[in-house]
Amino acid sequence: MGRIIEEIYVWRLPVRLYHWINALCMVALFLTGMYIAAPLLSPPLGEAVWYKGMAWWRYVHFVFAFVFIANFLFRLYWALFGDDKYARFGGFRPWSPSWWGKPFREQVESYLFLRSDEPNYVGHNPVAALAHFLFIFCGSTFMIFSGLAMYGENNPGGLSAALFGWMIPLFGGSYTLHFTHHLGSWMLPIYVIMHLYAVVRHDVVDRTSVTSSIITGYKHKVEEEPV
Amino acid sequence: MQSNQTFADVFKARGVSRRDFLKFCSLTSVYLGLSPSMVPSIVEAMEKKPRTPVIWLHGLECTCCSESFIRSSHPSIEDLLFNMISLDYDDLLSAAAGSQLEDQRRRIMKEYKGKYILAVEGNASTKDDGVYCMVGGDSFLNTLKETAADAAAIIAWGSCASFGCVQNADPNPTGAAPVSDIIKNKPIVKVPGCPPISEVMTGVIAHFHTFGTLPDLDRLGRPKAFYNTRIHDKCYRRAFFDAGMFVPSFDDEATRKGWCLYKMGCKGPTTYNSCSKIQWNGGTSFPIGSGHPCIGCSEPHFWDRGPFYERLAEVPFLGSDSNADKIGVIAVGAAAAGAAAHAAVTAVKKAKSDKHDNNDKA
Numbered sequence: 001m002g003r004i005i006e007e008i009y010v011w012r013l014p015v016r017l018y019h020w021i022n023a024l025c026m027v028a029l030f031l032t033g034m035y036i037a038a039p040l041l042s043p044p045l046g047e048a049v050w051y052k053g054m055a056w057w058r059y060v061h062f063v064f065a066f067v068f069i070a071n072f073l074f075r076l077y078w079a080l081f082g083d084d085k086y087a088r089f090g091g092f093r094p095w096s097p098s099w100w101g102k103p104f105r106e107q108v109e110s111y112l113f114l115r116s117d118e119p120n121y122v123g124h125n126p127v128a129a130l131a132h133f134l135f136i137f138c139g140s141t142f143m144i145f146s147g148l149a150m151y152g153e154n155n156p157g158g159l160s161a162a163l164f165g166w167m168i169p170l171f172g173g174s175y176t177l178h179f180t181h182h183l184g185s186w187m188l189p190i191y192v193i194m195h196l197y198a199v200v201r202h203d204v205v206d207r208t209s210v211t212s213s214i215i216t217g218y219k220h221k222v223e224e225e226p227v
Numbered sequence: 228m229q230s231n232q233t234f235a236d237v238f239k240a241r242g243v244s245r246r247d248f249l250k251f252c253s254l255t256s257v258y259l260g261l262s263p264s265m266v267p268s269i270v271e272a273m274e275k276k277p278r279t280p281v282i283w284l285h286g287l288e289c290t291c292c293s294e295s296f297i298r299s300s301h302p303s304i305e306d307l308l309f310n311m312i313s314l315d316y317d318d319l320l321s322a323a324a325g326s327q328l329e330d331q332r333r334r335i336m337k338e339y340k341g342k343y344i345l346a347v348e349g350n351a352s353t354k355d356d357g358v359y360c361m362v363g364g365d366s367f368l369n370t371l372k373e374t375a376a377d378a379a380a381i382i383a384w385g386s387c388a389s390f391g392c393v394q395n396a397d398p399n400p401t402g403a404a405p406v407s408d409i410i411k412n413k414p415i416v417k418v419p420g421c422p423p424i425s426e427v428m429t430g431v432i433a434h435f436h437t438f439g440t441l442p443d444l445d446r447l448g449r450p451k452a453f454y455n456t457r458i459h460d461k462c463y464r465r466a467f468f469d470a471g472m473f474v475p476s477f478d479d480e481a482t483r484k485g486w487c488l489y490k491m492g493c494k495g496p497t498t499y500n501s502c503s504k505i506q507w508n509g510g511t512s513f514p515i516g517s518g519h520p521c522i523g524c525s526e527p528h529f530w531d532r533g534p535f536y537e538r539l540a541e542v543p544f545l546g547s548d549s550n551a552d553k554i555g556v557i558a559v560g561a562a563a564a565g566a567a568a569h570a571a572v573t574a575v576k577k578a579k580s581d582k583h584d585n586n587d588k589a
Contacts, residue, residue: 037538037552039490043471045480053471054489113572116580156455169446173527174457174497179540179551186555190562197566201573 006221008122010213015087018075019214022136025068029143030188032061037182065147072140086123094130104130118206122219128198135191139184146181150174232313234273234436248273258430258505259442260452272437279436280343282335282374283317286367287360287394287403288349292385293319295422296429315343318362329363336377344435345378345413347371347388347406350395354402368409375410380441382416382431383407386524389417389449396530407448416441417448419500421524426505427453447527449499458495458521461503464488488515492536494523 011019035057043051079089093099104126109115111127119125124132145167152161153174171177203211213219238248252269256262261269285293314320316332323331335343349367352359357368375381383406386392394403407415418431431450434442442450459465467473467487474481474488489496495503498521502513514521520536523529532540539550549557 039471039473041471042473042475045484048466048470048472051470051472053469055469055471057471111569113576153457154460165446173447174499175494175523175526175529175532175540178497179532179542182539183551183554186551186558189555189559193559193562193566197570201570205573205577 003223004220005223008219008221009217010086010122010219011217012084012087013217014074014078014082015084016214016217018071018078021067021071022075025064025071026188028064029061029068030185032057032064033182033185036061062151065144065151068140069144069148072144092129092133094133099126120206120208131191131194135187139187139191143181143184143187146171146177146184149177150181232278233275234278237278255430255433258426258452259434269433269437276436278313279432280313280315280335280339281346281432282332282343282378283314283319283346283348284367284371284374285317285319285362286347286349286351286371286387287401288385288387290319290348291422292348292428295425325363332374336374340377342379343377344380344382344432345374346382346384348384349387350391350403350405351409352394352401353404353409354400359401359403371406371409375406375413378413380414380416380435381406381410382418382435384418384428385423386419386421386529389419389525390527392421393530396528414441415448416444416450419449419454419525419527421529423525424453424501424505424507427501445499447499453501453505454499454525456499456504458498458500458503458515462495462515463503464515482518485518488518488520490538491520492534492538493520494526494529494532494535495521498523498526500525 036054039054039057041053043053078084078087082088103119106115106119107125107127110118121128145164148160149164149167152158152163152165153168155161168174168177171180199211202208207220207222209218209220235248238251243251249266249270252273253263253266256266256269315335316328318324318328321328321331349360351357351368351371352366353368357366360367362370383389387394387403388406391399391403391405394401395405407417416431418428420427427450430453431442434440434450434452442452445451445454447454459468462468464485464487467485468489472481472486473490474486475490476482477491487493493515495515502521503515506513506516522535523532526532534541537550539552541548541550542554543549544554544557
């Protein structure tokens with residue numbers, strides 16, 4: 001193993017906290033959501049008033065959902081106004097042809113084994129930035145909007161229904177919105193597989209300690225192994 | 228014509244006492260979600276306003292809406308109201324037929340221009356100039372457009388007229404389209420359901436008659452008074468849902484005990500209607516009350532959200548029927564396979580380049 005020649009503080013504490021709270025919430029939301037869709041456990045015979053089987057799972061789902069939303073809003077604030085060059089939206093301009101240019105192409109080529117050298121980025125590389133935009137930003141936004149629209153159904157005319165109820169006709173009815181929300185939840189395991197694979201692979205190939213960086217905040221530049 | 232008679236006159240002629248008439252007015256105000264202070268307005272409208280002329284058209288439909296309306300087993304406050312609206316044209320119920328009947332429709336349209344209500348049961352075929360639904364020698368598409376032109380408002384009875392129902396279920400061979408897709412410039416109130424509850428139907432007419440306007444509509448164009456909450460919200464089995472006590476199959480003990488039908492595919496949690504409040508046939512029962520899951524008949528495209536007895540709809544995916552979970556598992560599997568393949572290629576490449584490095588060294 002080569003010697004550490006540089007330590008770079010990449011992920012500041014708010015970003016790391018966001019990451020782990022987000023991870024916890026998404027896993028909890030996926031599991032409770034799947035349970036709500038297909039409740040497996042059945043209470044023993046008795047009076048309904050003794051049990052809170054389904055109500056409890058829904059309650060937990062809603063609690064994690066609101067933590068998830070607050071955390072997401074915080075991250076959005078941090079990306080827009082935080083003084084943090086590795087966590088800002090700043091360089092991410094998918095609408096701009098220049099963004100789709102050389103750096104993005106080079107990174108894609110590298111992932112497709114079309115070039116031998118690996119472009120090196122301290123923060124997110126362009127492909128990672130795009131994946132995060134699609135899965136984390138767009139995905140979370142959709143899940144939050146559709147989730148709040150369905151949450152609003154519990155209280156017609158309430159705040160959530162007033163602000164997000166338009167999602168229901170947009171998706172052609174409450175059932176289709178539920179279905180799409182359910183389908184959307186599968187983004188999580190897909191994303192987790194790709195995310196973990198990419199992280200471990202970069203750690204093995206580039207040895208930038210990207211895995212531990214989300215706990216410690218530091219990435220390392222390592223000296224090339226003596227040949 | 229009887230159209231100048233008021234509702235009160237009709238009640239009186241049919242031997243309904245004033246006391247019963249007032250009871251009917253109070254009941255209607257409750258159905259409509261109005262405050263008790265509005266009861267006098269309803270009484271006044273019923274007593275003094277001439278009956279609202281209604282033209283009732285039938286397109287591509289099964290007549291279950293009319294059946295719901297005229298078969299209400301209970302004395303017939305609904306039945307009475309049905310006779311009380313000045314139903315000046317209804318090709319299903321009229322004794323007259325042919326050009327005589329069509330002349331009547333045109334006469335009403337002229338006489339009450341801009342004042343009559345157009346009630347549409349069923350929808351119109353739009354493919355091939357609407358040739359798949361011909362009524363009275365013309366396509367229903369033309370008749371609908373012609374009659375809608377001078378209407379004050381349109382009531383779309385049932386899921387067919389509101390959302391399309393079975394006629395425009397996939398693949399919709401006749402191009403059946405709900406009224407709101409064809410008529411764009413008239414206020415339309417959608418009263419979905421297959422069929423809608425008769426009290427809901429009479430309530431909508433009573434509201435229009437009393438206030439001269441359509442009732443408050445929700446985002447899908449349905450009267451809020453009846454479609455504001457889901458079946459689920461007022462379901463008497465809701466306690467079993469919250470407790471997690473579900474019927475696992477129809478031959479289970481839980482079925483006998485009347486537990487929640489959620490796992491049997493009940494669409495109550497996503498269906499907006501009054502079945503669990505007003506119930507059917509004069510408050511006798513409703514589907515869940517007789518042990519059958521709600522099929523969501525008042526929701527858009529409910530035929531394409533099946534099967535009725537599954538929670539998750541089946542959707543076409545990669546050439547066969549699938550559901551959200553199957554699609555999700557396939558996608559996760561594909562992601563995992565992709566990652567594994569990518570890892571394998573990475574390992575091979577690395578081994579090669581290491582060998583290369585070693586060769587260089589040697």
